[in-house]
Amino acid sequence: xxxxxxxxxxxxxxxxxxxxxxxxxxxxxxxxxxxxxxxxxxxxxxxxxxxxxxxxxxxxxxxxxxxxxxxxxxxxxxxxxxxxxxxxxxxxxxxxxxxxxxxxxxxxxxxxxxxxxxxxxxxxxxxxxxxxxxxxxxxxxxxxxxxxxxxxxxxxxxxxxxxxxxxxxxxxxxxxxxxxxxxxxxxxxxxxxxxxxxxxxxxxxxxxxxxxxxxxxxxxxxxxxxxxxxxxxxxxxxxxxxxxxxxxxxxxxxxxxxxxxxxxxxxxxxxxxxxxxxxxxxxxxxxxxxxxxxxxxxxxxxxxxxxxxxxxxxxxxxxxxxxxxxxxxxxxxxxxxxxxxxxxxxxxxxxxxxxxxxxxxxxxxxxxxxxxxxxxxxxxxxxxxxxxxxxxxxxxxxxxxxxxxxxxxxxxxxxxxxxxxxxxxxxxx
Ligand code: FE
Ligand code: FE
Numbered sequence: 001x002x003x004x005x006x007x008x009x010x011x012x013x014x015x016x017x018x019x020x021x022x023x024x025x026x027x028x029x030x031x032x033x034x035x036x037x038x039x040x041x042x043x044x045x046x047x048x049x050x051x052x053x054x055x056x057x058x059x060x061x062x063x064x065x066x067x068x069x070x071x072x073x074x075x076x077x078x079x080x081x082x083x084x085x086x087x088x089x090x091x092x093x094x095x096x097x098x099x100x101x102x103x104x105x106x107x108x109x110x111x112x113x114x115x116x117x118x119x120x121x122x123x124x125x126x127x128x129x130x131x132x133x134x135x136x137x138x139x140x141x142x143x144x145x146x147x148x149x150x151x152x153x154x155x156x157x158x159x160x161x162x163x164x165x166x167x168x169x170x171x172x173x174x175x176x177x178x179x180x181x182x183x184x185x186x187x188x189x190x191x192x193x194x195x196x197x198x199x200x201x202x203x204x205x206x207x208x209x210x211x212x213x214x215x216x217x218x219x220x221x222x223x224x225x226x227x228x229x230x231x232x233x234x235x236x237x238x239x240x241x242x243x244x245x246x247x248x249x250x251x252x253x254x255x256x257x258x259x260x261x262x263x264x265x266x267x268x269x270x271x272x273x274x275x276x277x278x279x280x281x282x283x284x285x286x287x288x289x290x291x292x293x294x295x296x297x298x299x300x301x302x303x304x305x306x307x308x309x310x311x312x313x314x315x316x317x318x319x320x321x322x323x324x325x326x327x328x329x330x331x332x333x334x335x336x337x338x339x340x341x342x343x344x345x346x347x348x349x350x351x352x353x354x355x356x357x358x359x360x361x362x363x364x365x366x367x368x369x370x371x372x373x374x375x376x377x378x379x380x381x382x383x384x385x386x387x388x389x390x391x392x393x394x395x396x397x398x399x400x401x402x403x404x405x406x407x408x409x410x411x412x413x414x415x416x417x418x419x420x421x422x423x424x425x426x427x428x429x
Contacts, residue, residue, distance in 0.1 A: 032181035267367035353419035
């Protein structure tokens with residue numbers, strides 16, 4: 001077998017075996033994953049690429065994820081026939097939560113003579129400093145960041161420089177042929193009964209059909225979310241905003257709550273134009289809850305984030321203005337049992353934005369920006385754009401915010417810049 005020959009050759013040359021590691025939910029695996037693995041395998045001269053389907057990914061703690069046996073079966077089908085791709089079930093057999101650093105630690109203990117190359121997309125790399133024990137992870141293996149359309153590799157290198165200070169050679173930025181497919185997109189198409197042919201291997205597609213996966217299920221950016229939020233195992237159905245009032249009044253000042261109600265009104269108007277299929281309850285819930293943690297102190301916000309097992313951002317980002325978004329999402333999840341990933345994402349990213357925002361995230365971000373109580377210079381332009389073009393409106397709002405933040409001398413969050421880059425690549429002006 002080819003792999004065996006390569007191994008013997010490498011044993012003779014004294015070079016350590018190089019193993020690429022592709023973690024992920026693989027719900028479902030698609031050609032984006034395979035093309036990335038193939039490019040990394042070839043360009044970095046890896047001996048093999050190990051696909052490791054995640055148990056319950058730490059950043060998706062309570063989202064609805066397809067059963068492990070289905071995801072494992074799909075990954076096996078996806079890599080079948082490739083002599084250098086292998087599937088490991090190590091994360092599926094280990095009790096959670098599963099952090100990448102633990103996975104790599106277990107791999108290096110089991111195979112001490114090998115060098116590990118942890119392969120991630122630039123969207124994930126951006127979040128790397130916020131992962132669990134990121135420095136330990138970076139010390140243990142090389143991180144291969146594959147470029148995805150819309151991301152600036154230079155900015156990403158700057159963003160990650162601090163994290164890799166002790167091991168600069170462990171950061172490998174790598175350009176791959178642009179296969180911009182996401183599992184969310186695939187699920188969305190399938191949930192809508194559309195074709196996903198040529199997005200993933202036929203064998204995987206056949207498996208999905210046979211097992212009725214992704215039928216009326218969480219589709220990420222798109223419709224069908226309410227069904228997902230209500231029907232998923234352990235998920236709590238959303239409640240009408242009126243029923244949340246008492247809970248909100250305990251935590252928010254009246255003026256803030258009034259702002260949230262105006263955001264709700266604006267968000268419903270935006271959704272009616274740009275996302276008409278969406279269940280309005282999802283929009284209302286995201287809007288009314290987006291600032292639930294805005295009146296809490298830094299100490300309280302930090303406690304919420306730490307208690308949820310999330311690492312705190314660097315000191316410079318620990319202001320209520322930035323922490324309230326993340327803390328709000330965690331609070332809503334913990335106390336109201338809301339697990340709808342779209343609602344949580346809309347709350348989590350409403351302040352900074354992020355690259356690859358979902359439609360709901362854009363709607364909440366914009367509604368917060370243009371609700372009728374806002375009267376700063378430039379808001380009218382964004383209101384005008386919001387009526388016709390969601391992306392252009394978000395892009396303009398991001399650019400106005402960036403200019404404003406620079407002018408006031410406050411630190412500019414990299415997610416905001418990345419969000420702008422990402423949209424700029426998409427929007428024709
Ligand atoms: Fe806010
Ligand atoms: Fe707000």
